[in-house]
Amino acid sequence: MRTKLWWAVVLVACACGGAVKTGDDVPLKQEGLSLAASPRGSRGSFAHQGEKVTFSSRQVEPGVFRLEVRLRGLTLTGLMEPASGVSTLDGFAEANGADAQMGAADRALLTALYRELNAALPAGDAAAPEAMYLRRAVSVWSQYPDTVALRRAVMGEKGRGYTMLCSYARCNGRNTGSCGGVYNWYAHAAHDCDRGGFDWPGNQQLAQLGDHYSCNGDEFFLAGGTWLCGSPDHWHRPKVVGNCFGRCGSDCGGDTQYTVDATHHDSCVRNGHILVSGWCNDQFVAAVDDELFAPNCY
Structure with missing residues (x-):
């Protein structure tokens, strides 16, 4: 309607x-x-x-x-x-x-x-x-x-053009706010670049998607039992959370679309690359239809 x-x-x-x-x-x-x-x-x-x-x-x-x-x-x-x-x-x-x-x-x-x-x-x-x-x-x-x-x-067509990840944007039963230590990890945040393909562990992250924490860097990442704010540069499968990871859009904006392609794009630009890196172009192009047409998760 x-x-x-x-x-x-x-x-x-x-x-x-x-x-x-x-x-x-x-x-x-x-x-x-x-x-x-x-x-x-x-x-x-x-x-x-x-x-x-x-x-x-x-x-x-x-x-x-x-x-x-x-x-x-x-x-x-x-x-x-x-x-x-x-x-x-x-x-x-x-x-x-x-x-x-x-x-x-x-x-x-x-x-x-x-x-x-x-x-x-x-x-x-x-x-x-x-x-x-x-x-x-x-x-x-x-x-x-x-x-x-x-x-x-x-x-853009659901299931073909984009795949929703709304359930992974929730933690501890919440769409937003603190996870309270209860995470819902998405194990397939990945990209390909000059370092290797999607299957190389350095191009993979275990990500808690969603609007749960924020910091002045790209995200929080777990280092030796401590959460740090920044960007792990091609670490092997680090745990990451924060700043609306996996959301379509340039920051935590007015829509709440969490998709596979948007997650892969974040996994590229927040993992040793920058927003306009040529190595992330394919992830960006793949995520355009997600941002334009995917429904809001909540």
Whole structure:
């Protein structure tokens, strides 16, 4: 059932002030997020550290959503049909329509936008579909590696395109919060890279998925009976937990999708590699359909 939720939010720095706007009246603030919705869809703008993003998401026919995000001379588009698990994504230079690649400054600005959308929108399925799919697409683009083509057809179907791991995101009977020492380990978090394949123990982790702990590093990992915050660099099958391991998305955001491909991607970027490492590109590409189409676990 479609959620009918029309909202209007303006989040700005304290010095900006201003009244909440609705409908199509969404002026750009000096700093922060301006977000509005109408029966035609959702649109808004975001200003951050002197940079500007404009975005829109609308339902162009029943169950089909058209997305557009513009920033730093780059236009990102998406056409999503969730019921059939089909989407096309693209990105090109606004000036001449030429193919473009995502850069570090683009990812940083999109990450800031994603965090603001998470704060402004209702969590999970409570958000209007136009807003939820906008949030998911922005999250995908905020993680996009430099060396992966922005033009992409995405096919997602449960059991074929993505496999859910909702039960492994729970511990001690809880979806969130402390595990109380009672863990539910997923034994197949793995990746392949220059060190070896999925079957090499240094590319494997025993992971407690879910939103249970957080730290300033990639995760908590067990070292000699002590939990440390950081990233074990290709240790042999270490136990890891924290920072929403296995969740689709760039951090603990508005959706709660835990899948096999997202877990493998985390196992790569949190195990001796970085977000844009070429060795993790295959895991990233495999997880795109999960983030766009997989249902929320809770």
